[in-house]
Amino acid sequence: MTSAANLCRQTNLILFTMAPEKMMFIDPHIHMTSRTTDDYARMQEAGIVAIIEPSFWLGQPRTEIGSFKDYFSSLLGWERFRASQFGIKHYCTIGLNSKEANNEALAEQVMELLPLFVLKEGVVGVGEIGYDDQTAAEDKYYRLQLDLAKEVGLPVQIHTPHRDKKAGTIRSMKVAMEHGIKPHMVIVDHNNEETVKDTLDGGFWAAFTIYPNSKMGNERMVEIVKQYGTERIIVNSSADWGVSDPLSVPKTASLMLERGIPAEDVRMVCYQNALDAFGQSGQMNESDWLQPANVDQRDKFQDNSVLRGGQTPVVGEFKTRNELKENIVK
Numbered sequence: 001m002t003s004a005a006n007l008c009r010q011t012n013l014i015l016f017t018m019a020p021e022k023m024m025f026i027d028p029h030i031h032m033t034s035r036t037t038d039d040y041a042r043m044q045e046a047g048i049v050a051i052i053e054p055s056f057w058l059g060q061p062r063t064e065i066g067s068f069k070d071y072f073s074s075l076l077g078w079e080r081f082r083a084s085q086f087g088i089k090h091y092c093t094i095g096l097n098s099k100e101a102n103n104e105a106l107a108e109q110v111m112e113l114l115p116l117f118v119l120k121e122g123v124v125g126v127g128e129i130g131y132d133d134q135t136a137a138e139d140k141y142y143r144l145q146l147d148l149a150k151e152v153g154l155p156v157q158i159h160t161p162h163r164d165k166k167a168g169t170i171r172s173m174k175v176a177m178e179h180g181i182k183p184h185m186v187i188v189d190h191n192n193e194e195t196v197k198d199t200l201d202g203g204f205w206a207a208f209t210i211y212p213n214s215k216m217g218n219e220r221m222v223e224i225v226k227q228y229g230t231e232r233i234i235v236n237s238s239a240d241w242g243v244s245d246p247l248s249v250p251k252t253a254s255l256m257l258e259r260g261i262p263a264e265d266v267r268m269v270c271y272q273n274a275l276d277a278f279g280q281s282g283q284m285n286e287s288d289w290l291q292p293a294n295v296d297q298r299d300k301f302q303d304n305s306v307l308r309g310g311q312t313p314v315v316g317e318f319k320t321r322n323e324l325k326e327n328i329v330k
């Protein structure tokens with residue numbers, strides 16, 4: 001193990017010893033389709049009870065409408081099943097991401113597909129949508145999807161650009177308002193110190209992505225909460241195929257506690273606010289996970305299980321979350 005990995009491991013151990021056993025977390029932005037079952041087990045161990053997987057691009061552009069259809073179907077099918085095998089509730093948001101909005105011929109077809117998916121069970125918003133390079137095509141499909149969200153009464157999950165972030169974030173909010181979307185129905189993602197004030201002042205939800213090395217670090221997140229409080233602030237990992245950490249939410253929670261932020265405030269930004277924001281869809285309720293579901297890893301989804309040869313499946317009716325955790329993480 002490299003010394004950096006070793007240090008990382010030690011830090012994780014220290015952080016986890018700080019986390020209260022009974023604390024529950026929601027990660028409202030994570031791309032599990034790029035992650036492994038090991039991640040699901042570690043997330044269960046760390047207290048993550050529910051996650052939201054936004055539709056995004058896959059690292060390389062799709063060339064056929066069928067790829068979008070299968071991707072959306074996998075978020076509603078296989079990923080939800082896979083999460084359930086580790087006792088985690090999986091929800092998703094459905095949308096055309098900004099990067100691929102620039103392929104207009106394909107974008108037109110995706111727009112026809114979206115109404116077939118947004119009203120399915122477990123879809124808690126239209127997302128992640130917004131701007132990347134802030135092109136005319138991105139603007140066009142962002143606006144069309146805002147209209148769709150308004151029509152079906154779902155929250156909007158906005159991806160804000162990495163370049164020219166402040167202007168792009170302000171533009172995203174302004175355009176949402178132009179389309180008659182109420183700020184309380186909009187979760188503005190990937191905020192930082194430059195954008196948080198405008199987002200909160202506008203009445204929007206301000207989500208923060210905690211990456212290990214870039215964007216917001218969890219030290220910076222602690223300072224944001226100290227400065228702005230907890231109202232409408234949400235922490236997520238946005239973990240995907242790149243360098244990212246599916247345990248960002250519980251780790252940030254631990255650091256907040258260590259730095260003296262009250263447990264109730266930590267609960268708001270790492271659990272309750274995400275539930276309140278996306279719960280407006282009517283598709284996500286605390287009762288979905290308070291009573292742990294039975295787990296039977298012998299179950300199959302369309303003939304596939306998460307098990308590999310020689311593995312002993314976890315099977316059981318668990319009365320408490322701790323009992324579930326102990327069995328999933330052996």
Ligand SMILES: [Zn+2]
Pocket residue numbers: 029031054056128238
């Ligand atoms: Zn994302």
